[in-house]
Amino acid sequence: MMKVRTRGPDETRGLGFKIGKLLKAGDMVGLYGELGAGKTTITKGIAQAFGIAERDIVSASFTLIAEYPTNPPFVHIDLYRINTDEELDHIGLGEVIGGKNIAVIEWAEKAAQWLPDDIIQITLKTLSEDEREITVKGLHEKDRHRR
Numbered sequence: 001m002m003k004v005r006t007r008g009p010d011e012t013r014g015l016g017f018k019i020g021k022l023l024k025a026g027d028m029v030g031l032y033g034e035l036g037a038g039k040t041t042i043t044k045g046i047a048q049a050f051g052i053a054e055r056d057i058v059s060a061s062f063t064l065i066a067e068y069p070t071n072p073p074f075v076h077i078d079l080y081r082i083n084t085d086e087e088l089d090h091i092g093l094g095e096v097i098g099g100k101n102i103a104v105i106e107w108a109e110k111a112a113q114w115l116p117d118d119i120i121q122i123t124l125k126t127l128s129e130d131e132r133e134i135t136v137k138g139l140h141e142k143d144r145h146r147r
Contacts, residue, residue, distance in 0.1 A: 002136045005127070010133055011035045012038045012124075013054070019122070021140060023049070025072035025100045030108030030115060033124035035080075038132050039106040042122065042138020043076055046104055064091050072100050079107040088114060 006012045019042075023029070031039040031045065044057045050070040057076055058066075064081065068074040075096045082088055093114055097103045105111060108119070120138040126131055 002139065004134045006038075006132045006134060008130045009038070010042050012041045012134070013045035015047070015134060016042035016047075017049050018045075019120075019136065019139065020046035020134040023102050023120075025102065026098060026122060027102050027104075028097055028115060029104045029122060030104045031104065031122050031124070032109060032147045034126065037124035037125060037126050038134075039077070042124065042134070043104050043106065046118025047074060047076065050102070065093070065096055067096065067101075072102055075101045075103045077103060077105045080099070081104065082107070082110050085113070 004015055004016055019029070023046070031033050033039055040057065040059050047068070048054060050068065052070065052074060052094065056068070059080070064078055064094065066076045068076070074084050078095065082091070088111055090111060093111060097105070097114065097147060104117070112145045116140060120136070123135045125133040
């Protein structure tokens with residue numbers, strides 16, 4: 001487990017970039033935290049590690065699942081507007097997580113029953129307007145990639 005404090009969106013994106021550089025095909029990252037904690041900001045940093053422009057990562061206002069043709073494929077899933085298990089099934093969540101994809105899932109607690117035990121968990125906690133405490137679990141566990 002790793003705990004980091006960031007001061008401002010640039011540091012949060014920077015941490016995301018570093019995490020993104022460590023991800024491998026098949027990894028799933030679950031993001032947890034209250035509204036406004038920085039889940040989309042850290043996702044932008046992770047996506048930048050795959051060459052995806054920051055402007056291309058958006059919140060769930062319009063897109064629940066966005067797939068990017070990177071190598072390995074990158075999938076951004078934002079479950080903020082999901083309220084039921086039936087909605088998860090309807091949007092095709094099971095089709096885009098796992099396999100060769102790297103999936104980053106905002107509001108991952110809404111899909112707990114769909115997610116494996118070895119998901120990388122990132123919890124963002126607001127300490128002040130600009131400061132966040134970010135806890136990362138599962139990223140450096142020994143033999144994580146021997147599935």
